[in-house]
Amino acid sequence: xxxxxxxxxxxxxxxxxxxxxxxxxxxxxxxxxxxxxxxxxxxxxxxxxxxxxxxxxxxxxxxxxxxxxxxxxxxxxxxxxxxxxxxxxxxxxxxxxxxxxxxxxxxxxxxxxxxxxxxxxxxxxxxxxxxxxxxxxxxxxxxxxxxxxxxxxxxxxxxxxxxxxxxxxxxxxxxxxxxxxxxxxxxxxxxxxxxxxxxxxxxxxxxxxxxxxxxxxxxxxxxxxxxxxxxxxxxxxxxxxxxxxxxxxxxxxxxxxxxxxxxxxxxxxxxxxxxxxxxxxxxxxxxxxxxxxxxxxxxxxxxxx
Numbered sequence: 001x002x003x004x005x006x007x008x009x010x011x012x013x014x015x016x017x018x019x020x021x022x023x024x025x026x027x028x029x030x031x032x033x034x035x036x037x038x039x040x041x042x043x044x045x046x047x048x049x050x051x052x053x054x055x056x057x058x059x060x061x062x063x064x065x066x067x068x069x070x071x072x073x074x075x076x077x078x079x080x081x082x083x084x085x086x087x088x089x090x091x092x093x094x095x096x097x098x099x100x101x102x103x104x105x106x107x108x109x110x111x112x113x114x115x116x117x118x119x120x121x122x123x124x125x126x127x128x129x130x131x132x133x134x135x136x137x138x139x140x141x142x143x144x145x146x147x148x149x150x151x152x153x154x155x156x157x158x159x160x161x162x163x164x165x166x167x168x169x170x171x172x173x174x175x176x177x178x179x180x181x182x183x184x185x186x187x188x189x190x191x192x193x194x195x196x197x198x199x200x201x202x203x204x205x206x207x208x209x210x211x212x213x214x215x216x217x218x219x220x221x222x223x224x225x226x227x228x229x230x231x232x233x234x235x236x237x238x239x240x241x242x243x244x245x246x247x248x249x250x251x252x253x254x255x256x257x258x259x260x261x262x263x264x265x266x267x268x269x270x271x272x273x274x275x276x277x278x279x280x281x282x283x284x285x286x287x288x289x290x291x292x293x294x295x296x297x298x299x300x301x302x303x304x305x
Contacts, residue, residue, distance in 0.1 A: 008135030066137020
């Protein structure tokens with residue numbers, strides 16, 4: 001039996017399997033054979049090759065739980081973001097988050113480790129489920145999920161998906177502002193509200209989003225994706241410290257697996273320096289060391305003065 005015939009988005013239930021004559025004993029055998037993975041009570045994922053781990057495992061588990069609670073709760077927080085294909089930061093991938101759609105004090109009781117169902121907030125109302133797409137879990141609005149992620153894991157966890165969602169067109173500035181207002185009485189909203197000024201669709205990666213957040217926290221006003229001309233060629237820098245000749249570049253290092261790309265980047269940086277620009281290059285490890293970054297930027301500003 002090809003399990004892909006009964007799976008939707010890689011996930012199927014015991015009810016799905018039963019329609020094709022697979023009972024619990026049969027499912028136990030295919031789990032033992034490594035052809036599928038049990039995600040939750042009555043829910044499985046098809047396994048092709050290595051078993052899913054981390055973000056992919058979270059995505060599949062979230063889809064399963066979202067489908068099982070489809071009429072009563074919607075995926076939220078970082079679980080919504082992962083299922084929507086948006087980046088996250090500092091997300092606890094061992095816990096799936098949902099928000100109740102039930103307007104009762106009790107909400108949706110779930111007694112299972114690794115699942116958090118939050119009470120209904122504000123006027124959360126989602127469109128009536130499409131019975132033709134019963135395999136899709138319901139999701140809170142993207143802006144809500146970004147704010148919720150920030151409330152749980154801090155303001156950077158809000159900035160990273162908010163930037164990506166704006167860039168992808170899956171949310172708007174107005175939606176982000178409304179979401180911040182909806183959660184205005186929640187613990188942790190202050191730092192998220194303050195981080196709203198950092199959000200910018202021009203940040204092209206989670207690394208750039210985190211760099212912008214760090215520079216803002218250090219008191220620097222920056223201009224993202226600045227175009228410059230050096231030695232007759234047009235270049236684009238990740239950030240310019242506003243009003244200065246200091247550029248800040250985030251280096252994810254992936255592009256430098258190609259030695260030619262490394263050589264071209266060095267040529268680019270040399271040209272910018274000859275044109276009078278001071279370049280500060282940051283990597284992932286630097287983002288966890290704000291004092292080190294502060295010293296390097298301060299030194300660059302002194303050199304450029």
